[in-house]
Amino acid sequence: MSSTKPVEQLERVVIRFAGDSGDGMQLTGDRFTSETAVFGNDLATLPDFPAEIRAPAGSLPGVSGFQLHFADHDILTPGDQPSVLVAMNPAALKVNIGDLVKGGTVIVNTDAFNDRNLQKAGYESNPLEDGSLEGFHVHPVALSSMTVEALKEVEGITSREAERSKNFFALGLMSWLYHRPMEGTLAFIESKFAQRPEIAEANTRAFKAGWNYGETSEDFAVSYEIAPAQLAPGTYRQVSGNTALTYGLVAASRLSGLPLFLGAYPITPASDVLEQLAQMKHFGVRTFQAEDEIAASGAALGAAFGGALGVTTSAGPGVVLKSETVGLAVTLELPLLIVDVQRAGPSTGMPTKPEQADLLMVLFGRNSESPVPVVAASTPAGCFHAAIEAARIAIKYRTPVFLLSDAYLANGSEPWLIPDVGELADISTEFATEPNDGDAFLPYRRDPETLARPWAIPGTPGLEHRIGGLEKADETGNVSYDPENHDLMTRLRAAKVAGIAADIPELEVDDPDGADTLVLGWGSTYGAIGAAARRVRAGGRTVATAHLRYLNPFPRNTGEVVRSYEKVLIPEMNLGQLRMLIRAQFLVDAAGYNKVRGRPFRAAELEDAITALVDS
């Protein structure tokens, strides 16, 4: 369908869909994102939902939101502030209106603005009537009643079910407003509701009714076009961080030739990975939903002893319980991948909200000297390669490896140039098959280059050996309380992990203008830092950026990079954890920009922070 109304061209738009937890806002956002991805815009998303499955209807804590930024050029963040807000009820309006840009557009479901809902949202008067929305372009739309009206001929659905299709009405209207292709959503409805054709029919009609309303209503005078972005050639798909991470683990299994064993316990925001890997049994993937976080990691380590790619996935409150397993893996020197999809803490904290405050825990949250490599993903799609890289290090160096993601990466999505499977590097290893000391097998005789010990799996004749948590004698692996041996083994374990620095890329610096200020980041702040740096440069100032993808060991040139700038700024969604490490290791007086609000940084606030430091 094409519109007959005037069309305006836009470079970019930030839309936020907001409604009750039960209003289907995540689904609506997902569908709009898919339409946008297929259309060819660059995009980034920020789902924002409460931990409660269904908080009381109409209440402020029950508001669920989905923000999408799409553009005709490459973008790095889901956008600081929405320019368009779709509010399904008064609570959604109240929670989100403060974020909307001045002069932004509000589309509200007027049917939901009754006394009861207004009261639940804490409005003393109706904001649609009291003038408080002056300064915004408000489109009052009777979403609920028009949806019910559009579905009155659909047989076999209740009026309540008809009303629940209002999110598809809203999606149809937004699809018209921004010229999104409809085919994907129509096909999605057919397949998603195949078991209930009457619901499929209702949603299809609601979706089309929304589109038609935009086309015919005089309230919408113009529609908007955002041209496709110029992206590198290739085949793309939209991918979230958790899906990319899942695919990365499956790929790591294929590239290593090791069967994947996942031990996991359900936890937000990491459960997707367990659920998605459970669908990968035809890849030989074994998923084990354990009785607790401890058993989940223990089983993964047991599987690794047997020659599997052992993985455990969790979030901070679960990772803390895995500390003893990680410590055992350090001393057993077996590969183990521990994925921490970070969320706001401490303790249970804010389960659905991102933070990057587990860095010091994964580095130091174990007894004694217990070095573990740490890899961190920077973008949703980047979780794919980060997972493969973490697995590569674990397998090659026979060590536990932490892979850090966070709730923003996990749920956020972006277009992904699908890699050519044939070009992914082999990460396979050799199991020990022969004695390495005459007729004897020494389980702790190391490879002189990597310092990794042989991986001899049960079932290999002649290499029967015992390993354990007690300190082991160098080479033989026998229990040892010898003072010099313990000192040696402690240093060997540390040297092995430190030596990985020679096997990872140098820290890349983006410094087109020869700046004297460096912004150093890690993890999911990548997009916001990049967007902020663009703005600072566009404002005529110079700034360099660098992003750490390895937190232990650091890339070998990290010290050289941070020392070569007069000023270093480290923005983090914690109170200064990387900053502490950089200061301690390199004696550089780095400044921090730290916020823990459970939401990603805005480019604008980082622009201000960078500008202030550059000008200081």
Added chain:
Amino acid sequence: MTADGNGNLVQLTAKDFKSDQEVRWCPGCGDYAILNVIQGFMPELGLTRERIVFVSGIGCAARFPYYMQTYGMHSIHGRAPAIATGLAVSRPDLSVWVVTGDGDALSIGGNHLIHALRRNVNLKILLFNNEIYGLTKGQYSPTSRIGKVTKSTPMGSLDYPFNPLSVAIGAEASFVARAIDTDKKGLTEVLGAAARHRGSAFVEILQNCNIYNDGAFDFVREDKANRIYLAHGERIRFGAESEKGVQQYPDGSLRVVDVDEAGENSLLVHDTAHAQASLAFALSRITFETHGAVPLGVFRALERPVYDDLMSEQLDRARDERGEGDLAALLHSGDTWTVG
């Protein structure tokens, strides 16, 4: 006889299962007897050494793997069932044994034990029960009898103890048995039955700690008349002259009776394969304190689908239905679009 890697038949002996490590339990410890029996039993498995793995947690018993010339892991306190689960599930070709103690299995590791049992993972779990913490030098354990005076309970322990077999049966264990450290014949028979059982096998071994809890089981270790050897399909009798027997009350509980008075035909017939766990549970409630005797042997041996097998079957079925996983196809699943 065991086939080696080249298809040759070899006869392994106990000596083949002794590692080069010096055994370091206290002189007189019951663990020595158990180690000897297990090393002597291993050839009966009919497996080469590389196919056998011993996994332990922490405690005196947990040193066990170091002394076995098999694959082995001395792991984390209480976690051996979890670690062994990962190994057994991903390597169904292995014979995986867990060696644990009363504190390891029933205190810090209680959760892992019950879940391994209910899942029916193909693990043989040997719980060396000495009713005391030995390695930490003599604190009471979750199986210590109430009122036990130890270093950490100078006025007597307050908590009611676990009955390990009752716990295992309550946790849906498909195989439950008991033996005594010094009873070579009884222990060997139980180990054989456990090894033949596909699924989780739970064996409590009454083990004397001669340093911190000496004589805890003398009533059955020393006095053979108090041993009730259970045999499937037979009436339950015991005593020096088999003069005593076990009868069942209408409420399901059991009592010890004089056979001559009660009559042979009134005695309970043991059935290890009963679909209901109530008989095995009732037998687990027979203790020296309550009945003056201790049942030994196999309490329960029920065939039930095994977790490892079920998981392998799901993998096979997924491949049958969907074909071998194709990574490129996976990455291209869902909506895609092409640029340029």
